[in-house]
Amino acid sequence: MNQMAEPVVRTTLHDELVTRLRDMIFAGELKGGDRVPEQRLCDMLGVSRTPLREALKVLGNEGLLDLLPNRGARVAVLSVDDIDEIFPVMGALEALSGELACARLTDAEFAEIRALHYQMALHHMRRELQPYFALNQQIHETILRAAANPTLEAQYRSLAGRIRLARYRANMSEARWDKAMR
Amino acid sequence: MNQMAEPVVRTTLHDELVTRLRDMIFAGELKGGDRVPEQRLCDMLGVSRTPLREALKVLGNEGLLDLLPNRGARVAVLSVDDIDEIFPVMGALEALSGELACARLTDAEFAEIRALHYQMALHHMRRELQPYFALNQQIHETILRAAANPTLEAQYRSLAGRIRLARYRANMSEARWDKAMR
């Protein structure tokens, strides 16, 4: 027994459904404000209502769905106020993330991030929104991983997910990543 | 119709159960590492397993319970590493909280907090743990409310709840509230 056995990935239906539904929301298959028709989803996914509803409760708790008693779930819609509320919190978490990461990063990794950052600044200068956001996210992911704090990661991802509900995520602006980077 | 009607508090069983179980965990009726016997709880609370299980899923997602597939839920136990992981995140949120609060506090409110803070320092000096923690929490609550950011509040409370699972919450130390206060 000198080889580590494959960890058995035994999963439950509702867990699967949580991630599945999350993805559907992010992919826009379930759009903001839409009702979430339980029965239809059950048919689509080939499961019964019980696990699906368990998943809905979890997503409701995460803020991705609004759960109205007796009136079903709706995909959350973010008002401008909501966004203004979430951004500072994400900012604080990013700042901490950067702080923790700095203490652990090797020079090589740090250099890589600097390179990504430089490239991102370039895209920004050229107003190339799409690549800019892609790099931006990649940098955050890298820093977050380097911070090596699963709690932080979970909290951040949760908020990032909510923000993704907002169609326009313009001005995830410079001031913030400067701060996040140090 | 010149008087605002009482808002109808129409609640669902699983929502009720989420808060109920949370309280039971905080009160220590369900202790760390214990199995959570579904059937027994159902009998105690007079509900069926369906809403109870929905509540368990939510609490699992919050990190208060560990959900083991096919093996039930256990009240989460926090390792020292877990705590070390959570504290910096809470610290960051507290810092933000203080920052936001400062921008909104009236002089009177600020003075009140200073008074509380002074009193707390006194308790600390005299090594009166119990009153110290009580005041500490009161101050945090006040600042949190003053920050007027429900998202921040929710995130913070979630972490604070997890921390409450740890029996010894010694050294929620000075360095932190200095920072949180400015």
Add this chain to the structure above:
DNA sequence: AGCCACTATATTGTATGCAAAATGTAATAT
């Protein structure tokens, strides 16, 4: 036509039932 009451339908909330998996126990073998 527009508005209200009423009925029919659909959707949600909760309870129950059943199969699969895990836990506990007793009997057997070493």
Add this chain to the structure above:
DNA sequence: ATATTACATTTTGCATACAATATAGTGGCT
């Protein structure tokens, strides 16, 4: 006596069934 297997019991996961609430459709009325 310890370890191991086989069996009985309990517990979990999921599906279904039933009751309560909301939605929508219809007809009558002003």
